[in-house]
Amino acid sequence: MLTPLAMAHEFWLVPHDAQTGLEQKVVFELRVGPTWPGVQTPRIDNLVNWFKAKDAQGEWKVAGRDRTLAVGNFTTRSPGATVVGMRTNSAHLELSASEFNQYLMEEGLTEVMKTRARFGLGDAPGRENFSRCAKSIILVDGQSQGYDNQIGLPLELIPQTDPLALRTDEPFVVQLLFLGKPLPNTLIKAQLKAEPPIELSATSDAAGRVMFTLPQDGLWLFNAVHMEPSTEDDSDWESLWASLTVQLSEKSKE
Template structure:
């Protein structure tokens, strides 16, 4: 892969190096089974037991992995978490939790409005065959990465990737939503631009994706509703990193996005970040 790295622009390399520095806190020895069927999906999300609750109520989180709802419930693997925090009108604090538990974290609500929770994982390494890697790039909308592999004659080469997760969940307290659009410093972050308590099925519901705090354009964002069967939608972010979905109903929605750049590390060709956001949306009358 040195030929690929050497052929890319210096600016892209510097950006990739900065990303790699942020990502690489600890390399995890996680099994493919624990993470998900990587060739088909990287989705990884937080599921709160009480996405809408009251003040001084305990909220417990599970982790899910898989291509869509309901996903596979997975424990908090040793050394998985880099940081896990909650933020409300009073400030930010650490979410309590222990490794090897299915209840991966918990906290007690403090203030009316939105409590925004974020989990950043440590970096893990993955290698896939060319067929699997190319399939995964197509499914996640990473067309530029696919084109780069083709341009440098690497379409038949295995994919070597370092990746980490940026999982986010919004808890709405006392029937209020102020603070729902708060950003909490995840390197790849999905944020609401529409009030989650005011979903209208006849109007757009807006989501914004940012990378290192800046809007990220031309990126596939997926929306999935916990239903039977699950509802799945997708759209590509505009110049402001935004997408508008026509969501057909309320419920616990999952939003996902991925960003990948060339790696400057010897053991990998690519660095990727995976963002997820869960939030309970409440439908308002369309009248």
């Protein structure tokens, strides 16, 4: 199971009910792949470091078991946004030089490419330790307060625009934080669950923010990757892969 999980850069939580009512059960599945719909994957052994939810009443652990397709579930407690985060354990990945360079190019990791070239490593395999920072926002009782709360992921995508007030003629803003601080110059992708999928991308500014003009509402997926030199003997790079799923609803134009 490790190989498809490792090779798929996008890794995201899909809630069965992204907008729901009070005291309702929400079940999550995992998807991996380059784009929607991705491939559903079970919760493999030792995948999850922590899996928790946060609402107006505080934080709690999301229930779930290894080797199941329903990777986690909880019952909603408070009106507004329940923010859910999954932090995975680190895994090791080695790619050929061509595969690694293509991966760096696709994810906009130009500084890593420059560093490899500067030290004559452009033709060397890529040895990488990576972990995932998957996040989803559940909107309860037709309310969205708390949608911009942090859940504590080391690499975290945070909407700065109300998910229930999408305007297709105005920008939807997302901020990327690394260890709680804005992360600039990072490629952030936006994808809509549609047929065919809609894909957009932008690079974060000095405040870690990007602005997307999203053409329609629906279940949107946002992704980003951050990579730094590794201090471990078995790898050259350490990376974090962040994702966010949130159901956006268009605000009526008055």
